[in-house]
Amino acid sequence: MKKQRPKYKQIIEAAVEVIADNGYHASQVSKIAKKAGVADGTIYLYFKNKEDILISVFEEKMGQFIEQIVDSISNKNNANDKLLTLIEMHFRQLTADHHLAIVTQLELRQSNAELRQKINQILKPYLVVIDDIIAEGTEQGIFRDGLNVPLIRQMIFGTLDEIVTNWVMKEQKYDLAEQAPVVHAFITDGLSVKHKH
Amino acid sequence: MKKQRPKYKQIIEAAVEVIADNGYHASQVSKIAKKAGVADGTIYLYFKNKEDILISVFEEKMGQFIEQIVDSISNKNNANDKLLTLIEMHFRQLTADHHLAIVTQLELRQSNAELRQKINQILKPYLVVIDDIIAEGTEQGIFRDGLNVPLIRQMIFGTLDEIVTNWVMKEQKYDLAEQAPVVHAFITDGLSVKHKH
Amino acid sequence: MKKQRPKYKQIIEAAVEVIADNGYHASQVSKIAKKAGVADGTIYLYFKNKEDILISVFEEKMGQFIEQIVDSISNKNNANDKLLTLIEMHFRQLTADHHLAIVTQLELRQSNAELRQKINQILKPYLVVIDDIIAEGTEQGIFRDGLNVPLIRQMIFGTLDEIVTNWVMKEQKYDLAEQAPVVHAFITDGLSVKHKH
Amino acid sequence: MKKQRPKYKQIIEAAVEVIADNGYHASQVSKIAKKAGVADGTIYLYFKNKEDILISVFEEKMGQFIEQIVDSISNKNNANDKLLTLIEMHFRQLTADHHLAIVTQLELRQSNAELRQKINQILKPYLVVIDDIIAEGTEQGIFRDGLNVPLIRQMIFGTLDEIVTNWVMKEQKYDLAEQAPVVHAFITDGLSVKHKH
DNA sequence: AATGAATGAGGGTTCATTCAT
DNA sequence: AATGAATGAACCCTCATTCAT
Numbered sequence: 150m151k152k153q154r155p156k157y158k159q160i161i162e163a164a165v166e167v168i169a170d171n172g173y174h175a176s177q178v179s180k181i182a183k184k185a186g187v188a189d190g191t192i193y194l195y196f197k198n199k200e201d202i203l204i205s206v207f208e209e210k211m212g213q214f215i216e217q218i219v220d221s222i223s224n225k226n227n228a229n230d231k232l233l234t235l236i237e238m239h240f241r242q243l244t245a246d247h248h249l250a251i252v253t254q255l256e257l258r259q260s261n262a263e264l265r266q267k268i269n270q271i272l273k274p275y276l277v278v279i280d281d282i283i284a285e286g287t288e289q290g291i292f293r294d295g296l297n298v299p300l301i302r303q304m305i306f307g308t309l310d311e312i313v314t315n316w317v318m319k320e321q322k323y324d325l326a327e328q329a330p331v332v333h334a335f336i337t338d339g340l341s342v343k344h345k346h
Numbered sequence: 347m348k349k350q351r352p353k354y355k356q357i358i359e360a361a362v363e364v365i366a367d368n369g370y371h372a373s374q375v376s377k378i379a380k381k382a383g384v385a386d387g388t389i390y391l392y393f394k395n396k397e398d399i400l401i402s403v404f405e406e407k408m409g410q411f412i413e414q415i416v417d418s419i420s421n422k423n424n425a426n427d428k429l430l431t432l433i434e435m436h437f438r439q440l441t442a443d444h445h446l447a448i449v450t451q452l453e454l455r456q457s458n459a460e461l462r463q464k465i466n467q468i469l470k471p472y473l474v475v476i477d478d479i480i481a482e483g484t485e486q487g488i489f490r491d492g493l494n495v496p497l498i499r500q501m502i503f504g505t506l507d508e509i510v511t512n513w514v515m516k517e518q519k520y521d522l523a524e525q526a527p528v529v530h531a532f533i534t535d536g537l538s539v540k541h542k543h
Numbered sequence: 544m545k546k547q548r549p550k551y552k553q554i555i556e557a558a559v560e561v562i563a564d565n566g567y568h569a570s571q572v573s574k575i576a577k578k579a580g581v582a583d584g585t586i587y588l589y590f591k592n593k594e595d596i597l598i599s600v601f602e603e604k605m606g607q608f609i610e611q612i613v614d615s616i617s618n619k620n621n622a623n624d625k626l627l628t629l630i631e632m633h634f635r636q637l638t639a640d641h642h643l644a645i646v647t648q649l650e651l652r653q654s655n656a657e658l659r660q661k662i663n664q665i666l667k668p669y670l671v672v673i674d675d676i677i678a679e680g681t682e683q684g685i686f687r688d689g690l691n692v693p694l695i696r697q698m699i700f701g702t703l704d705e706i707v708t709n710w711v712m713k714e715q716k717y718d719l720a721e722q723a724p725v726v727h728a729f730i731t732d733g734l735s736v737k738h739k740h
Numbered sequence: 741m742k743k744q745r746p747k748y749k750q751i752i753e754a755a756v757e758v759i760a761d762n763g764y765h766a767s768q769v770s771k772i773a774k775k776a777g778v779a780d781g782t783i784y785l786y787f788k789n790k791e792d793i794l795i796s797v798f799e800e801k802m803g804q805f806i807e808q809i810v811d812s813i814s815n816k817n818n819a820n821d822k823l824l825t826l827i828e829m830h831f832r833q834l835t836a837d838h839h840l841a842i843v844t845q846l847e848l849r850q851s852n853a854e855l856r857q858k859i860n861q862i863l864k865p866y867l868v869v870i871d872d873i874i875a876e877g878t879e880q881g882i883f884r885d886g887l888n889v890p891l892i893r894q895m896i897f898g899t900l901d902e903i904v905t906n907w908v909m910k911e912q913k914y915d916l917a918e919q920a921p922v923v924h925a926f927i928t929d930g931l932s933v934k935h936k937h
Numbered sequence: 938a939a940t941g942a943a944t945g946a947g948g949g950t951t952c953a954t955t956c957a958t
Numbered sequence: 959a960a961t962g963a964a965t966g967a968a969c970c971c972t973c974a975t976t977c978a979t
Contacts, residue, residue, distance in 0.1 A: 174458060390974095395974075576945095581943080592970080656763060705901060731930050770953090785959070950968100
């Protein structure tokens with residue numbers, strides 16, 4: 150399996166760095182090869198073409214990203230805690246790997262229609278996680294009934310995404326992770342059942 | 347003034363269409379010139395370079411976009427109505443001009459770092475409009491005190507932006523404008539002072 | 544019309560020379576451009592791709608080649624004289640333009656299946672000229688009846704082609720044109736000793 | 741001796757097939773290795789480089805080709821019968837091995853100047869066979885005196901070669917071997933009507 | 938002001954060959 | 959002897975921009 154071989158990971162890591170530093174279009178394959186310490190041609194033993202590198206970067210990194218979040222959520226037992234944890238993990242992981250943050254928030258938007266479809270496919274499991282939390286919250290009676298789940302999910306994801314993008318574009322000058330509780334409060338107070346007398 | 351001359355607008359309109367139809371990367375200057383009915387060289391009498399066309403497209407279109415929203419808001423007298431109107435107008439305008447929707451939500455994201463900075467500059471007045479509504483709502487006592495305004499604004503903008511992007515990517519198969527009240531409810535219920543006894 | 548513009552001919556002439564000197568595969572587009580005194584990109588204003596240069600070279604040169612032969616034949620009034628003239632002209636023209644000789648006899652065989660079809664299309668008028676001479680000779684009673692015309696034509700063309708190829712590969716060290724009468728005699732009379740009464 | 745080892749023949753046979761199936765330019769060394777059931781590197785234990793494979797293909801196959809013809813001719817006792825037999829065998833062998841026919845008539849022509857020289861070297865014994873028949877025919881008084889032997893040989897070879905090439909390009913839709921007597925008649929007797937008493 | 942022919946820099950990809958195992 | 963992963967040189971073509979008319 151190609152993905153097990155050491156050079157595969159080498160190239161992926163090199164690609165993330167090179168793309169984060171130079172932007173997708175200024176990231177020549179030869180630059181990635183150099184950073185990875187392999188020959189140009191070697192890239193093509195592991196990836197179909199340049200676009201495939203980008204997809205694979207996202208696939209690998211996003212896979213880990215989602216896995217981490219799912220793991221962290223699994224031992225929380227109500228939707229509120231899960232949502233807070235998701236937000237924290239989302240922010241924390243991108244804080245920890247700023248190359249990845251730049252790639253996901255900025256460079257990946259470079260993509261053409263076809264690539265965008267693939268990225269959305271990869272992103273889907275994450276959106277499902279959010280959907281599940283919403284459904285669970287509703288069952289638990291802590292979120293309203295009758296929510297338009299896809300719409301709410303878009304709003305949650307859009308909120309997180311925009312906040313991270315702003316943070317990346319401001320060159321990560323402030324602490325992203327500490328925003329989590331406020332963001333969570335914004336979202337849940339909108340979702341929560343109101344306690345009236 | 348160049349911007350007054352008829353060919354300026356012709357080129358801007360052609361650029362929006364060409365980009366929406368072909369995608370950012372397949373939008374050569376010569377294609378825009380052809381659609382605009384001018385010679386390739388003529389483009390450079392009106393625009394410094396290709397990037398300048400794109401910035402100008404966004405400038406012109408976003409200027410009108412914001413102006414429309416400001417106009418519509420001006421005769422509302424509370425932050426809640428203003429916010430609802432802003433959301434409605436945001437959705438309605440992009441619904442009405444689907445070329446513009448594609449360009450702003452998908453194609454223009456594919457630009458390089460520098461262009462992205464400029465686009466954000468142009469977007470600023472819109473963000474100020476949102477900031478003003480938040481401030482006004484707080485003053486009027488209908489939004490909470492002590493809000494982190496830039497953060498809230500990011501959440502609002504991120505919410506709208508993600509919803510429109512999803513709608514564009516689903517090829518505008520449903521009615522975007524009718525989502526406005528639900529979106530507004532999500533946002534304001536989060537923001538609103540809770541009425542406890 | 545592109546073919547009328549001076550650069551078109553410049554490029555064609557440069558291509559013939561460069562291909563004759565270096566062989567088709569060592570004939571980089573940039574080399575042809577340099578010899579023609581134009582920029583690399585200019586080539587692509589006149590030709591679709593590298594293969595198109597080759598086809599056009601053959602088209603142009605072969606067009607003239609055939610035209611010359613047809614002209615020379617037209618004022619001969621029997622098939623024998625026509626055939627002799629065709630052979631003479633075939634040899635004489637390739638003798639006069641040794642770059643062309645190299646390209647047609649050696650480099651053009653480089654072609655892939657698709658290109659070969661196109662070359663055959665271009666060659667067709669020449670083969671028709673040969674067919675006509677055979678038919679005329681038969682009508683005039685100087686060639687046998689019941690000839691398999693396509694086969695005879697292949698034999699005639701193959702004969703001329705092989706002789707020229709040998710001459711090119713021997714680096715044109717002897718006089719090709721002076722072979723014409725012997726070749727003509729072989730074609731018309733064959734190898735055998737004649738039995739006359 | 742390398743040529744005795746089993747993989748040598750395997751690679752040669754694979755090369756003929758791969759070239760016939762894919763064309764000269766799409767015949768990568770790795771494809772030949774795969775078809776031969778050996779590793780890429782193994783090729784270089786038997787052949788100096790890619791060109792050496794091609795030369796060896798031609799050498800091996802042409803060696804057999806000529807041997808067959810020489811054998812068949814040896815028990816004929818006049819030049820006319822020998823010539824007819826040569827033509828028949830030439831046609832028959834290429835009919836029997838259509839991969840070889842494609843390779844010799846089409847694909848191998850696409851080679852570079854140097855390779856072509858070597859191929860001609862290999863072809864030489866065949867040309868000598870033809871020369872010998874011509875000389876014998878003259879001695880026997882059945883061919884004319886004073887023939888320009890190399891020229892006549894070129895005409896004979898060119899005739900056969902062109903006929904086979906046409907047949908290959910027409911995708912071998914008709915029976916090549918049955919043309920032999922007509923071709924022989926053309927060569928020996930020419931086009932002209934014979935004047936017998 | 939307008940044209941559009943000409944420019945030429947730049948990069949993704951292929952594939953014959955090598956060499957450590 | 960055999961493998962096959964790794965190498966890296968080589969080249970066609972695109973397209974933003976210029977400039978003579």
